[in-house]
Amino acid sequence: MKMEAPSSSDESRWSSVASSLPVRNVQDLATCGEELTSETLQRYIRMDIQNGDVLVEQSSEVPVIDLGRLFDPQFAQQEAARLRKSIEDYSSELMKVSHSIVTLIAKTLNIDPKLMEDKYMSQFLRMNFYPPCKTMAEKLLGFSPHSDGTFLTLLLEVNSVEGLQIKRHNAWIPVKPNPQALLVNVGDYLEIMSNGKYKSIEHRVTINTNQERITVSAFHVPLLGGVISPVTDIPEEKILYKTMGVEEPLELEMTTSNIDLSSFDKGFATMPATCFLMFEHPIDEPVETIKRGLSRALVHYYPIAGRLAPGDGNGELRIECNGEGVVFMEATADCAMKEAKFFDRSSGAMMLPDDLAVYYPDNRCGFTDPLLLMQVTVFSCGGFVVGVTWNHAIADGAGMAQFLQAVGELASGLSVPSIIPIRCDNSLPSIPPVIAYAQQSMMGLAPRNFACFDYTIPSSLINSIKAEFHDHANGQLCTVFEVVTAVLWQCRTRAVISDPMSPSLLFIVANVRKHMGAKEGYYGNCVTGKLVIATSGSVANGHVMDIVKMIKCAKEQIPEQLKENGGGDNLQARERPGDMLRYNYNLLSVSSMRNIGLDEVEVGGRRPVRVMCRARVPHMTLPSCVVCLPWKGKDGSNMVTRCVREEHVDAFLGELARFI
Numbered sequence: 333m334k335m336e337a338p339s340s341s342d343e344s345r346w347s348s349v350a351s352s353l354p355v356r357n358v359q360d361l362a363t364c365g366e367e368l369t370s371e372t373l374q375r376y377i378r379m380d381i382q383n384g385d386v387l388v389e390q391s392s393e394v395p396v397i398d399l400g401r402l403f404d405p406q407f408a409q410q411e412a413a414r415l416r417k418s419i420e421d422y423s424s425e426l427m428k429v430s431h432s433i434v435t436l437i438a439k440t441l442n443i444d445p446k447l448m449e450d451k452y453m454s455q456f457l458r459m460n461f462y463p464p465c466k467t468m469a470e471k472l473l474g475f476s477p478h479s480d481g482t483f484l485t486l487l488l489e490v491n492s493v494e495g496l497q498i499k500r501h502n503a504w505i506p507v508k509p510n511p512q513a514l515l516v517n518v519g520d521y522l523e524i525m526s527n528g529k530y531k532s533i534e535h536r537v538t539i540n541t542n543q544e545r546i547t548v549s550a551f552h553v554p555l556l557g558g559v560i561s562p563v564t565d566i567p568e569e570k571i572l573y574k575t576m577g578v579e580e581p582l583e584l585e586m587t588t589s590n591i592d593l594s595s596f597d598k599g600f601a602t603m604p605a606t607c608f609l610m611f612e613h614p615i616d617e618p619v620e621t622i623k624r625g626l627s628r629a630l631v632h633y634y635p636i637a638g639r640l641a642p643g644d645g646n647g648e649l650r651i652e653c654n655g656e657g658v659v660f661m662e663a664t665a666d667c668a669m670k671e672a673k674f675f676d677r678s679s680g681a682m683m684l685p686d687d688l689a690v691y692y693p694d695n696r697c698g699f700t701d702p703l704l705l706m707q708v709t710v711f712s713c714g715g716f717v718v719g720v721t722w723n724h725a726i727a728d729g730a731g732m733a734q735f736l737q738a739v740g741e742l743a744s745g746l747s748v749p750s751i752i753p754i755r756c757d758n759s760l761p762s763i764p765p766v767i768a769y770a771q772q773s774m775m776g777l778a779p780r781n782f783a784c785f786d787y788t789i790p791s792s793l794i795n796s797i798k799a800e801f802h803d804h805a806n807g808q809l810c811t812v813f814e815v816v817t818a819v820l821w822q823c824r825t826r827a828v829i830s831d832p833m834s835p836s837l838l839f840i841v842a843n844v845r846k847h848m849g850a851k852e853g854y855y856g857n858c859v860t861g862k863l864v865i866a867t868s869g870s871v872a873n874g875h876v877m878d879i880v881k882m883i884k885c886a887k888e889q890i891p892e893q894l895k896e897n898g899g900g901d902n903l904q905a906r907e908r909p910g911d912m913l914r915y916n917y918n919l920l921s922v923s924s925m926r927n928i929g930l931d932e933v934e935v936g937g938r939r940p941v942r943v944m945c946r947a948r949v950p951h952m953t954l955p956s957c958v959v960c961l962p963w964k965g966k967d968g969s970n971m972v973t974r975c976v977r978e979e980h981v982d983a984f985l986g987e988l989a990r991f992i
């Protein structure tokens with residue numbers, strides 16, 4: 333086995349796990365003679381400090397550790413040398429111990445120890461001091477719940493005071509210190525390499541009322557730059573983890589505690605999104621299961637537990653990863669899921685979705701608002717609905733689907749999500765996407781009342797248009813999205829625009845992860861929009877094949893548009909959605925929930941039968957439709973439409989019916 337002291341570059345990367353941000357502090361600002369204007373001070377003001385929580389009378393209980401002796405010339409050299417010698421001896425003895433443990437683990441897995449040694453291994457020590465707390469010990473934690481981003485952690489409980497707890501069957505189990513033994517913690521890398529046979533354990537540290545506690549954690553980590561993958565001697569064994577770079581899981585912890593919003597995120601800064609996942613079959617304790625999965629997933633997706641805050645520059649925004657948490661609500665409905673009419677226009681039951689999720693006040697996400705609000709509603713039949721509202725700045729639909737998949741996976745016992753999340757993808761170009769224009773312009777528009785209802789375009793129609801297109805376009809294929817959008821655009825144009833010469837605009841919102849080469853696991857925003865402009869006459873009276881072709885063509889131009897003009901920066905003025913929005917009732921915005929993974933979220937081994945978005949959105953300014961909402965067993969493509977005013981509903985439905 334190769335045992336290496338960490339190289340200095342390794343050391344700085346790993347040790348930056350616990351670093352703080354290099355920002356100027358107030359004293360620094362004061363001494364440099366710069367004037368402390370209220371503007372300068374603004375960024376240091378924390379709105380969330382609750383002064384009522386300060387217990388002045390207990391201030392003398394804070395222990396003072398005098399590390400000054402190390403700087404005292406009389407003792408410094410001698411003390412430092414002793415300290416260094418002890419640490420070096422301890423460290424090299426521990427390396428031997430970990431070597432033996434790894435060899436034994438390899439034996440139990442029936443694999444060649446060399447396969448594990450190859451990844452081996454740097455060591456880092458951390459000394460933990462947990463002072464006692466007389467009054468509120470039970471309300472404090474020495475360490476929040478986490479799993480170790482290591483191969484193995486060897487823990488020395490120096491003064492044998494209890495405090496460490498591990499999570500088992502959803503309960504915390506105190507670990508009794510054994511003065512004769514080191515405690516061995518399995519870390520995330522060993523879980524991956526053993527293909528889940530050794531589980532990385534979630535643990536936390538509580539605080540003692542009377543006794544201080546001192547521990548030394550020795551983290552054994554793989555060398556940076558390598559890859560890590562499951563190793564097994566059983567050829568038919570199902571591989572549960574993907575092969576990944578050693579750095580990948582580290583992205584979890586190494587990202588600094590602030591994340592600047594990318595140009596893709598910014599257009600959505602205050603905009604909420606809501607989706608509903610409907611699970612028909614009962615599972616054991618749905619609320620507890622999802623809550624457990626959520627809290628574990630947030631360890632990996634920690635930016636979601638943060639808050640939006642003003643960034644450094646003018647108008648910049650960032651996510652402060654301050655772990656302030658998310659909202660979780662549970663609710664029960666006293667009817668069976670089948671009896672509930674979710675979006676049925678005729679039944680007048682549109683209220684129900686409003687009760688299935690938590691929303692932001694006034695439908696805007698503010699700086700102090702949580703980035704995610706989740707509600708689980710259990711129906712009398714045992715079926716349940718997971719309603720998720722989130723600040724779109726943190727994730728787009730595909731990103732949220734990935735997060736919810738992790739919630740399901742971690743609820744069912746995996747300790748690491750199958751996809752390692754990445755929130756910052758610096759390889760994504762910084763471009764002002766078209767959608768930002770649309771968002772900005774929308775803010776200036778007066779909200780409108782659109783009629784909201786769901787509608788299903790039957791498979792028979794979709795299939796016949798697809799088949800006809802195939803014959804028409806020399807064997808080219810078209811997608812369900814293209815067909816549904818074409819039908820919708822044509823019917824709506826016929827119903828609402830009477831002048832054949834006035835424009836009819838279509839705005840297609842598209843996930844561009846593939847075009848942009850976004851990293852696997854990236855869950856921030858990566859969507860843009862493509863505007864299609866035609867005269868209303870050509871849309872209303874054209875052959876549906878030609879409309880499908882127009883949509884297809886527009887979609888194919890998206891990569892070019894992104895490359896050539898930065899997604900909108902240099903668009904011809906007449907093509908800017910921002911400018912075109914003045915025709916706003918002539919514009920239809922269409923987004924899709926197809927193939928983004930929401931229907932693959934698995935909770936308790938079950939997938940949702942139906943995925944929905946919020947129908948009635950207050951302050952809706954643009955006519956829009958969300959199409960291709962997954963609905964198992966429904967023969968056709970379901971959609972939520974909020975694209976015509978009440979006076980045009982009959983005409984619009986009439987056109988759709990005529991089509992079918």
Ligand SMILES: O=C(O)CCC(=O)C(=O)O
Nearest residue numbers: 460475480496537547549
């Ligand atoms: O101090 C302890 O008991 C555990 C510390 C720990 O979990 C860690 O350092 O990662």
Ligand SMILES: [Fe+2]
Nearest residue numbers: 478479480535
């Ligand atoms: Fe730990």
